[in-house]
């Protein structure tokens with residue numbers, strides 16, 4: 281698939297996704313289109329990054345709609361492998377990124393998740409041979425994990441991070457937003473509201489991380505269907521602990537609205 285452009289000296293940009301595409305995914309595609317000669321998008325709902333009891337079976341899928349959207353964006357190739365192509369019977373090889381980066385946030389809530397992500401992304405890199413690969417800041421921890429993997433395993437690939445695309449009212453776009461009913465859709469705004477509140481307090485001079493987390497928790501508690509998984513503030517470079525906002529920090533949260541787990545984050549540069 282990619283050998284011809286590769287031989288012709290064309291640059292390849294890869295956008296890995298799980299499909300059910302929205303404007304967040306398409307922002308990655310547009311960035312790749314600007315920077316690369318050949319753009320490859322992968323669509324694969326990767327079973328090994330889902331835990332038991334998570335939404336692998338119900339994850340939204342619509343390949344023909346996705347295909348049409350990608351054609352509009354002048355994508356050169358869509359790679360949508362089957363599970364057995366990626367993980368044939370007897371498959372036993374995995375990539376595990378260690379350290380604090382995978383131990384916290386979604387790594388703590390979803391054991392094995394980042395092992396599944398690092399493994400599938402490694403395979404996609406080897407199959408698609410990209411020069412650049414595009415990841416959304418929406419999944420900030422995932423981008424950090426991939427950057428660390430690329431550094432430590434010497435993949436000759438540049439990781440490009442793309443800012444979060446939001447709905448007009450602030451909700452981060454996500455394929456999982458389709459799970460929300462009308463009332464839950466309203467309540468889902470507590471994620472972006474909590475981040476905005478923390479941001480404005482920081483701008484007013486609040487630096488205490490424990491206090492800022494309390495403030496965010498209070499915003500979320502006002503919503504009866506919201507259950508906090510985590511609300512955290514860590515060093516944006518390596519997710520190490522911080523007590524004061526005295527360097528760039530990542531404010532990250534995961535909240536269940538009904539049975540739908542949503543994540544959001546804000547990078548605060550000081």
Ligand code: AMP
Nearest residue numbers: 297298299304415416418419444445453
């Ligand atoms: P997913 O299909 O959810 O695995 O996402 C595929 C890629 O799109 C990941 O790199 C995500 O971070 C990125 N992405 C998903 N939603 C957004 C968004 N709202 N804004 C920017 N990037 C996003």
